[in-house]
Amino acid sequence: MNFINKLSAAWTANDSLLCVGLDPDLAKLPPQFQNDADGIFQFCTGIIDATADLACAFKPQIAYFAALGAERQLEAICGYLRENYPHIPLILDAKRGDIGATARQYAREAYDRYGADAVTVNPYMGSDSVEPYMEWSDRGVIILCRTSNAGGSDLQFLNVDGQPLYQHVARLVADKWNSNGQCALVVGATFPEELAQVRAIVGDMPLLVPGIGAQGGDIAATVASGKTADGMGMMINSSRAILYAAPQAGEDYAAAARRVALETRDAINQYR
Amino acid sequence: MNFINKLSAAWTANDSLLCVGLDPDLAKLPPQFQNDADGIFQFCTGIIDATADLACAFKPQIAYFAALGAERQLEAICGYLRENYPHIPLILDAKRGDIGATARQYAREAYDRYGADAVTVNPYMGSDSVEPYMEWSDRGVIILCRTSNAGGSDLQFLNVDGQPLYQHVARLVADKWNSNGQCALVVGATFPEELAQVRAIVGDMPLLVPGIGAQGGDIAATVASGKTADGMGMMINSSRAILYAAPQAGEDYAAAARRVALETRDAINQYR
Numbered sequence: 001m002n003f004i005n006k007l008s009a010a011w012t013a014n015d016s017l018l019c020v021g022l023d024p025d026l027a028k029l030p031p032q033f034q035n036d037a038d039g040i041f042q043f044c045t046g047i048i049d050a051t052a053d054l055a056c057a058f059k060p061q062i063a064y065f066a067a068l069g070a071e072r073q074l075e076a077i078c079g080y081l082r083e084n085y086p087h088i089p090l091i092l093d094a095k096r097g098d099i100g101a102t103a104r105q106y107a108r109e110a111y112d113r114y115g116a117d118a119v120t121v122n123p124y125m126g127s128d129s130v131e132p133y134m135e136w137s138d139r140g141v142i143i144l145c146r147t148s149n150a151g152g153s154d155l156q157f158l159n160v161d162g163q164p165l166y167q168h169v170a171r172l173v174a175d176k177w178n179s180n181g182q183c184a185l186v187v188g189a190t191f192p193e194e195l196a197q198v199r200a201i202v203g204d205m206p207l208l209v210p211g212i213g214a215q216g217g218d219i220a221a222t223v224a225s226g227k228t229a230d231g232m233g234m235m236i237n238s239s240r241a242i243l244y245a246a247p248q249a250g251e252d253y254a255a256a257a258r259r260v261a262l263e264t265r266d267a268i269n270q271y272r
Numbered sequence: 273m274n275f276i277n278k279l280s281a282a283w284t285a286n287d288s289l290l291c292v293g294l295d296p297d298l299a300k301l302p303p304q305f306q307n308d309a310d311g312i313f314q315f316c317t318g319i320i321d322a323t324a325d326l327a328c329a330f331k332p333q334i335a336y337f338a339a340l341g342a343e344r345q346l347e348a349i350c351g352y353l354r355e356n357y358p359h360i361p362l363i364l365d366a367k368r369g370d371i372g373a374t375a376r377q378y379a380r381e382a383y384d385r386y387g388a389d390a391v392t393v394n395p396y397m398g399s400d401s402v403e404p405y406m407e408w409s410d411r412g413v414i415i416l417c418r419t420s421n422a423g424g425s426d427l428q429f430l431n432v433d434g435q436p437l438y439q440h441v442a443r444l445v446a447d448k449w450n451s452n453g454q455c456a457l458v459v460g461a462t463f464p465e466e467l468a469q470v471r472a473i474v475g476d477m478p479l480l481v482p483g484i485g486a487q488g489g490d491i492a493a494t495v496a497s498g499k500t501a502d503g504m505g506m507m508i509n510s511s512r513a514i515l516y517a518a519p520q521a522g523e524d525y526a527a528a529a530r531r532v533a534l535e536t537r538d539a540i541n542q543y544r
Contacts, residue, residue, distance in 0.1 A: 025373070063370060063377035069385060071343055095369050097394050098335060099421040101297070105335035113341055122369050124396040124416060126423025144396060149371040151398025158432045158440060165437070168430060 003117045003140030004181060007089050007206060010056040011232050017223075017272070018265040019091070019208065020051050021239025022060040022077070026068065028244050030253050040065070041073045043253075045080050047243060050254040051261040052085045057235050059091040059208075078114045089117040091208070091235070095144060097122030103132040111136045118142050120186060120208070123169050127177060134180050141183050145169045145198060148188025148211030167197060174202040184208055187226070189217025189236070196225040204228050206235060213241030213264070223271035231272035238264055275389045275412030276453060279361050279478060282328040283504050289495075289544070290537040291363070291480065292323050293511025294332040294349070298340065300516050302525045312337070312345045315525075317352050319515060322526040323533040324357045329507050331363040331480075350386045361389040363480070363507070367416060369394030375404040383408045390414050392458060392480070395441050399449060406452050413455050417441045417470060420460025420483030438466065442473040456480055459498070461489025461508070468497040476500045478507060485513030485536070495543035503544035510536055 001009070011017060024040045033039030048058060058081055065074040081090050092114050096106040110119035111133075118140030121130060133141045146156055146166040156166040166187075173183050187198045189211030198207065207226050211217035219236075226234045242264070245256035273281070283289060296312045305311030320330060330353055337346040353362050364386050368378040382391035383405075390412030393402055405413045418428055418438040428438040438459075445455050459470045461483030470479065479498050483489035491508075498506045514536070517528035 023374070061370075061374055061377075063368075063374045063381065067377040067380040067385065069343065069347075071341065075341075095394075095397075096335075097367050097369060097396075097416075098333075099419070099423070102295070102333055102335045105333075105339040108339040109335065113339065122367075122394050122396050124369075124394050124427055125367075125419050125421060126426030126428070128421050128423035131423075144369075147371070147397050149397060149400050151371070151400035151403075154398030154444060155396055155437070155441070156398070158437065160430045160432055160437075165427070165430065165432070169427070172426060 002138040002182070003089060004206065006087070006117060007056065007140075007235070008232065010088055013087060014053055014056060015269065016054055016056045016265045017232070017234045017236050017268050018055050018261060019057040019059050019235040019237040020047065020055045020242055020261060021093070021210075021237050022047065022058060023064050023239045023243065025064060038073065040068070040070055041076050044077045046254040047257050048077075048081055048085065050258040051242065052088060054258070054261045054265045055088060057089040057091050059093050059237060059239075061093045061239070075114060078116065082115050090115065091142065092116035092119045095120050095122050097125050097129055099125055099129045100132065103129050104135070107133045107136060111139050118184065120144065123172070130177050134182055137180060137182070139182065142208050143169070143173055143177070143183060143185055145173070145185040146187045146191060146194050148190045148217065152188065166194070167201060170198045170201040174205060178205065186210070189222040192218065192221035192225040195222065199226055199228075199233075204233055206233055208235045208237060210237045212236060213238035219264075219267050220271050223268055227272055236268055274410040274454070275361060276478065278359070278389060279328065279412075279507070280504065282360055285359060286325055286328060287541065288326055288328045288537045289504070289506045289508050289540050290327050290533060291329040291331050291507040291509040292319065292327045292514055292533060293365070293482075293509050294319065294330060295336050295511045295515065297336060310345065312340070312342055313348050316349045318526040319529050320349075320353055320357065322530040323514065324360060326530070326533045326537045327360060329361040329363050331365050331509060331511075333365045333511070347386060350388065354387050362387065363414065364388035364391045367392045367394050369397050369401055371397055371401045372404065375401050376407070379405045379408060383411050390456065392416065395444070402449050406454055409452060409454070411454065414480050415441070415445050415449070415455060415457055417445070417457040418459045418463060418466050420462045420489065424460065439469060439473060442470045446474040446477060450477065458482070461494040464490065464493035464497040467494065471498055471500075471505070476505055478505055480507045480509060482509045484508060485510035491536075491539050492543050495540055499544055508540055
């Protein structure tokens with residue numbers, strides 16, 4: 001089963017468009033996970049177990065592991081996910097961008113080493129920075145289009161022949177780079193009207209949408225702008241709001257994460 | 273001493289604008305390095321020892337290490353370089369691109385974990401994807417501008433208000449992002465006339481120039497187009513042509529690498 005089919009099955013099975021981001025910042029982890037080499041593994045697998053029936057995907061952010069030299073823990077977390085929840089897509093958030101032989105090394109890292117179903121990729125270096133990923137025909141390539149940060153406008157909103165650059169990227173991917181049907185796009189929730197414009201350009205292509213939760217994007221506007229006609233088509237990511245949910249009375253971190261994940265999934269489903 | 277000053281001192285000390293790229297592809301290594309876990313370390317430190325008096329910088333490409341799970345070897349290579357050749361800048365070629373807290377993790381990876389003097393970064397996500405690196409005030413940030421691959425034109429050559437996108441990136445960096453004087457740009461050797469246009473925009477800012485050697489860029493045109501008035505200003509990278517130089521009679525791989533590095537440095541110096 002390829003990435004797009006696997007994602008589609010997870011949307012249905014868990015009645016969910018929620019992607020749970022795994023960004024384990026040591027300083028924010030509960031104290032019992034901060035002093036042990038395997039604390040990151042224990043923390044992340046606890047989050048996975050608590051939310052796997054509520055998520056359409058998990059998305060580890062490799063930067064948090066790379067800063068700590070914790071690649072082995074990331075391998076173990078990805079292995080745990082694939083073994084225990086093989087029906088939930090694993091997205092490696094790496095935003096890689098390089099060409100030819102080097103891009104192929106990054107594809108090997110994402111798909112072979114970590115076993116990811118999809119990886120995020122930066123479009124700035126063009127088609128031959130994306131093509132090497134396509135050799136893994138059952139995997140996905142999720143290309144940055146319109147990002148949720150303020151500075152995203154510096155390049156993405158530049159006027160190219162009357163339209164902002166991010167719309168050219170959406171069109172390039174939809175019309176050219178997606179010839180094998182392996183592509184998805186990153187479009188932030190902080191700009192719902194732009195999300196709607198990308199949706200109009202790319203048809204039913206899946207969109208990975210960061211920016212709700214801690215980043216403040218509006219769920220109703222996000223879902224209305226980005227969903228496909230059948231109420232699917234999105235992986236709406238939340239990381240910090242779930243990982244570092246403040247436990248209420250009687251809860252541990254995993255129960256708090258589950259509570260917020262459930263609230264978020266259901267809030268999204270109200271508007272599908 | 274900050275990155276720009278260290279680079280400037282290395283240009284002078286070694287009379288060289290040559291940057292030696294370390295892209296260790298296992299399949300291309302001499303047989304004695306292919307079967308041993310430390311083969312990559314032995315190979316790369318052999319290249320470093322053979323070329324350290326001919327180079328203005330070394331540039332390991334992290335993708336080759338990441339694909340193999342060889343981060344420990346990369347740490348060891350970087351440590352070896354810093355200890356034995358502390359006057360030669362270490363550039364981590366990672367082309368990272370992410371925002372805020374995540375970009376800070378990538379900066380920690382490059383600067384603290386690997387001890388790099390500079391790291392390559394992708395501009396697509398804008399100013400707040402570059403700012404976190406500036407917190408390390410003695411380090412450099414080398415931003416992709418015009419890349420040497422064919423597909424680079426897909427985005428970089430789009431027409432933004434009458435000028436190609438890459439020139440807007442050059443101007444953004446020169447006029448805004450470089451307020452602390454920590455920035456350099458990546459501009460490929462395959463388009464000398466565009467290199468000249470970037471040089472005209474950015475003044476004396478250092479340029480990292482891939483694309484000579486195996487990629488076929490013309491050295492005379494590259495140097496003429498990219499040098500500063502004092503014959504400096506560039507890190508002209510060669511990776512494969514040096515790493516995998518075919519040994520002549522009586523040479524081993526390191527001697528062959530030294531021969532090609534010397535020829536390349538001197539060919540560059542003819543045109544400075």
